[in-house]
Every structure is written in C-alpha cells, then in structure tokens.
Amino acid sequence: MPIETSQQFSALLGTYERLVYTVCRQMVKDPATAEDLCQETFLSAWQHRDSCPSGFEKQWLARIATNKAKDFLQSAYERHTVLAEPEDLSEYARAGPAPEDEAVSAIEAQAIRELILALREPYRAPCVLHFLEGCSAEETAKRLRRPEKTVRTQIRRAQGMLREQIDSRSRQKGAQYETV
Numbered sequence: 343m344p345i346e347t348s349q350q351f352s353a354l355l356g357t358y359e360r361l362v363y364t365v366c367r368q369m370v371k372d373p374a375t376a377e378d379l380c381q382e383t384f385l386s387a388w389q390h391r392d393s394c395p396s397g398f399e400k401q402w403l404a405r406i407a408t409n410k411a412k413d414f415l416q417s418a419y420e421r422h423t424v425l426a427e428p429e430d431l432s433e434y435a436r437a438g439p440a441p442e443d444e445a446v447s448a449i450e451a452q453a454i455r456e457l458i459l460a461l462r463e464p465y466r467a468p469c470v471l472h473f474l475e476g477c478s479a480e481e482t483a484k485r486l487r488r489p490e491k492t493v494r495t496q497i498r499r500a501q502g503m504l505r506e507q508i509d510s511r512s513r514q515k516g517a518q519y520e521t522v
Contacts, residue, residue, distance in 0.1 A: 362380050386410065479497060
C-alpha cells in the first residue's frame with residue numbers, strides 16, 4: 343500500500359532509519375555526511391511517497407539512499423577535478439618527458455644494450471646491427487652476408503632470449519624487494 347499519511351511515513355522512518363544510515367555510511371565513510379544523506383533520502387522518499395511499491399519499502403528506501411550517496415560522491419569528485427583547457431595542455435606536451443623518466447629510460451636502454459652485447463653468436467651481430475644501429479633485416483643480412491630469412495630468425499630468437507633475461511632480472515629485483 344502506498345504511504346498516504348505522516349503516521350505511516352513515521353513508522354517507515356522508525357523501521358528503516360538504521361538501514362538507510364548504514365547504506366549511506368558504507369558508501370561515504372564520513373558519519374556526518376552519511377547523516378545528511380540519510381535526511382535527504384527520507385526527504386526524497388516523502389516527496390515521492392506515492393511511487394513506493396507496496397511491500398517493497400525496504401528496497402525502495404535502500405535504492406534512494408544508494409542513489410543519493412552515488413550523487414554525492416560524483417559531485418565531490420567533480421568538485422575536486424580540475425579540467426585543463428586545451429591551450430594549457432599544449433604547454434605540457436611541449437615540455438617533453440620529465441627528467442626522472444628520461445633518466446630511467448637511459449638506464450633501461452643501457453641495460454638492454456649490455457644484454458645485446460652479451461649475446462652469443464650468431465645472434466649478437468644481427469642484433470647489434472638491427473637494434474643498436476637501426477638497420478633493417480634486409481640491410482643487416484646484406485652486411486653480414488647471410489640469407490635474410492636466417493637473419494630474421496636469429497633476430498626473433500634473440501628477442502626471445504632477451505625477453506627471458508629481462509623477465510629474470512625483474513623477478514630477481516622483485517625478490518630483493520620482498521626480502522627487504
């Protein structure tokens with residue numbers, strides 16, 4: 343039966359006040375904000391009391407409370423999000439990578455270079471030409487006087503070896519951090 347009188351609404355409020363508060367509190371974490379949302383929930387429920395499905399008052403109130411909390415969280419997110427104008431972003435795009443990122447990239451590039459130079463033959467020469475000097479597979483094959491298909495296979499196999507070594511180093515570093 344729809345809520346028609348203030349007595350029926352008061353009974354509903356007394357029965358489900360803790361439920362509504364709990365729903366709000368679980369979503370927003372702040373007790374004062376949860377109380378405010380609880381009041382907003384019951385105000386909205388009173389304003390729309392004729393749309394309450396008979397026998398589903400608990401679910402109806404929980405849904406209103408959830409929506410109020412979601413609306414609050416969304417508006418709080420929007421209040422704290424600053425949107426940059428496109429012209430502001432162009433300044434950052436021109437700035438390039440941060441010095442820390444460049445330093446890390448240089449260290450990583452040096453580590454990969456060392457791994458390539460440590461490869462055994464017949465993989466080292468094609469990888470040095472291809473990865474470090476930027477030669478194409480075709481050009482590498484010509485310079486090494488090897489069939490192009492052979493050079494492509496050697497590069498592909500070397501990539502697998504390098505990937506395994508990099509993964510192995512990553513696992514070792516991870517294990518070091520776990521023991522610290």
